[in-house]
Amino acid sequence: MVxxxxxxxxxxxxxxxxxxxxxxxxYIKKAIKEQLLALLEDGLQWVIISGQLGTELWAAEVVYELREQEYDYLQLAVITPFLEQENSWSEQNKEWYESILLEADFIDSVSRKPYEKPWQFRLKNQFFVQKSDVLILFYDAEKEGSPKYLYDTAIRYQEQQDYEIRLIQFDDLQFLVEQDQWE
Incomplete structure (x- = not known):
């Protein structure tokens, strides 16, 4: 049970x-929604994100859409790696982030201080895999980027624990685009 x-x-x-x-x-949100719907059938109750721009905030929007439809019990936790992560963001991104926080069921930080060093991201990655049953990660090894660090942490964790990693890759998005074109 997830x-x-x-x-x-x-x-x-x-x-x-x-x-x-x-x-x-x-299409990114559609791919996230498909993953969440499958997990909801398996008992999913909580989604955790760290509140990063992009995939994570899109995922929060999907959670809110699902809650409005039929999964009103689905809850969202925003657990940031450190305090005030949005300080250097543009005004528009801060507003987007704040709108997500308004509807979140739980908000906290792994490190209860502002940004100091990269260890705070490593700690957040460890926290995420240890506190979840499954990781949904929009990541493709063909295009490295910031998700690589969380992916590597999850792979190491998976070597010692029963832990599921569900990747959303560019091929998955391409499939959704083509599916839309057929319809």
Missing amino acids: KIAAISGYKPYELGIFKQDHPAVT
């Missing part, structure tokens, strides 16, 4: 996405 799913992946700039209405966002 109770808690951690979700992460690429940040928008890693994908060349600079606007919320970029067509790729629709």
